Amino acid sequence: MFETILGILLIIGFKTRITAVLSGAMLIIFxxxxxxxxxxxxxxxxxxxSASAGAxxxxxxxxxxxxxxxxxxxxTVEAKSFSIESDK
Incomplete structure (x- = not known):
């Protein structure tokens, strides 16, 4: 189940760095x-x-x-630029 969730998160690109570390660690242990x-x-x-290295x-x-x-x-960048422009 954990492997499936991490795979889906990697495919959609959500919290990619954290997910990649967890996936790589899980695969190297396996x-x-x-x-x-x-x-x-x-x-x-x-x-x-090789799958672990890819992660x-x-x-x-x-x-x-x-x-x-x-x-x-x-x-986030758009929100920051909007707040800077509104402060002027």
Missing amino acids: ALGLTVGTGFKTSLDYSVF FILIYFKKIPYSIDALLMKK
Whole structure:
């Protein structure tokens, strides 16, 4: 259930950095457990390490167009500029 929720949040782009950290940590823990339980080849077959790395790479993107984060950031910037203009 947690994996599904994090996946949906990553797809829609809501709180991307926090979601990416949680997804990457969850996937790396799963990859390590899979490696201990069934061997290294199985975790490579299921590409768990690369999925974890992909999640961690999302942390470094400052702006992600077409996401809820970008929409919220745009509204925040517009509200700040409106309040500055109204103070003059």
